[in-house]
Amino acid sequence: MRQFFRIVLMALVLLTVxxxxxxxxxxxxxxxxxxxxxxxxxxxxxxxxxAAGFLGLGVVVERQYYSSDxxxxxxxxxxxxxxxxxxxxxxxRVAQSLGPQRVTIPDVTGETERVAELNIRRRGLDLSSxxxxxxxxxxxxxxxxxxxxANASGIxxxxxxxxxxxxxxxxxxxxxxxxxxxxxxxxxxxxxAGIKVGKVTVASPTPPSSxxxxxxxxSSLAPQPGAASLIVAQNPAAGQKVTAGSxxxxxVR
Numbered sequence: 001m002r003q004f005f006r007i008v009l010m011a012l013v014l015l016t017v018x019x020x021x022x023x024x025x026x027x028x029x030x031x032x033x034x035x036x037x038x039x040x041x042x043x044x045x046x047x048x049x050x051a052a053g054f055l056g057l058g059v060v061v062e063r064q065y066y067s068s069d070x071x072x073x074x075x076x077x078x079x080x081x082x083x084x085x086x087x088x089x090x091x092x093r094v095a096q097s098l099g100p101q102r103v104t105i106p107d108v109t110g111e112t113e114r115v116a117e118l119n120i121r122r123r124g125l126d127l128s129s130x131x132x133x134x135x136x137x138x139x140x141x142x143x144x145x146x147x148x149x150a151n152a153s154g155i156x157x158x159x160x161x162x163x164x165x166x167x168x169x170x171x172x173x174x175x176x177x178x179x180x181x182x183x184x185x186x187x188x189x190x191x192x193a194g195i196k197v198g199k200v201t202v203a204s205p206t207p208p209s210s211x212x213x214x215x216x217x218x219s220s221l222a223p224q225p226g227a228a229s230l231i232v233a234q235n236p237a238a239g240q241k242v243t244a245g246s247x248x249x250x251x252v253r
Contacts, residue, residue: 039082040094041075048075048094056088063095065156072099098158105160107150109143113164116143120160128159132166140167175248177238183252184227190248198247200225203232225252 035055040048048059070076078094080086103123108116117127135144145163148155173193178186187197202223229252236242 033088034085035088037078037080037082037084037086037090037092040078040092041082042070043075044073045075045094045096048092052092057086058089058091060091060093061096062093064098064158065095066099066101066158067097068100070097070099072097101153101155103158105148105150105152105155108146108160108162109150111143112141113143113162116146116162124158126159128157128161130162130164133163135165138165140165171244172241173244175234175236175238175240175242178231178234178250179238181231182227183225183229183231183250186231186250187227194244195242196245196247198249200229200250200252202229203251203253225250229253 035057037057038051038055040051040059043051045059045061052059065076067076074097076095076097078092080090080092103125105125106119106123108119111119113130120127133144138144142165143162144165147161171194173195176189178189183200190197202225231250232253233251235249242248
């Protein structure tokens with residue numbers, strides 16, 4: 001019995017040693033694939049790629065900035081910073097210096113978006129973003145503001161953002177039901193909404209049956225619709241969408 005317990009204890013010791021050895025080997029293997037991020041600032045992108053490639057790392061130039069302190073073509077900043085421990089295959093993102101600002105920011109306000117973009121790119125600048133705004137009494141597709149403004153100095157990035165007027169959408173309304181209402185009140189309601197009253201016709205009277213006595217002959221002049229005439233039909237029908245400036249036709253009695 002004592003021999004059995006001695007064998008079991010020996011097996012547990014060997015198992016523990018094996019687990020510790022495996023964990024230690026795994027730790028060395030993991031840390032063996034890690035490298036320390038080198039300092040890439042003040043280097044050219046080519047020099048940075050060589051230094052990073054030697055450690056199994058990649059480099060990508062994500063942004064470019066004007067700088068009066070860092071010479072043109074050199075790296076201004078990097079992410080992750082130097083000294084960071086990462087695994088091989090990691091990509092370092094860097095920003096490159098364009099040197100001091102030499103280009104003049106043009107004034108593109110008042111131009112169309114296409115003309116403004118051509119003017120910007122012709123000067124070696126990029127279009128950063130374009131926002132739309134609806135303005136009354138202003139032509140569509142016209143630049144009304146820009147950032148940075150014209151002739152700005154000390155800018156950081158060679159990009160310009162534009163604010164451009166868009167084509168305003170006409171107001172839309174749901175057509176109400178005017179059947180049974182006087183023509184005058186319907187006309188006032190439509191005009192207040194910016195909708196025109198189109199053609200107004202008088203409904204033909206229902207012909208009497210042959211058994212009924214015939215009224216005396218009337219004048220051949222057709223009756224004219226008035227403000228008190230009652231609406232019996234409308235187009236567009238109630239519930240349909242109409243836009244400001246459109247016309248509505250009525251049939252009255």
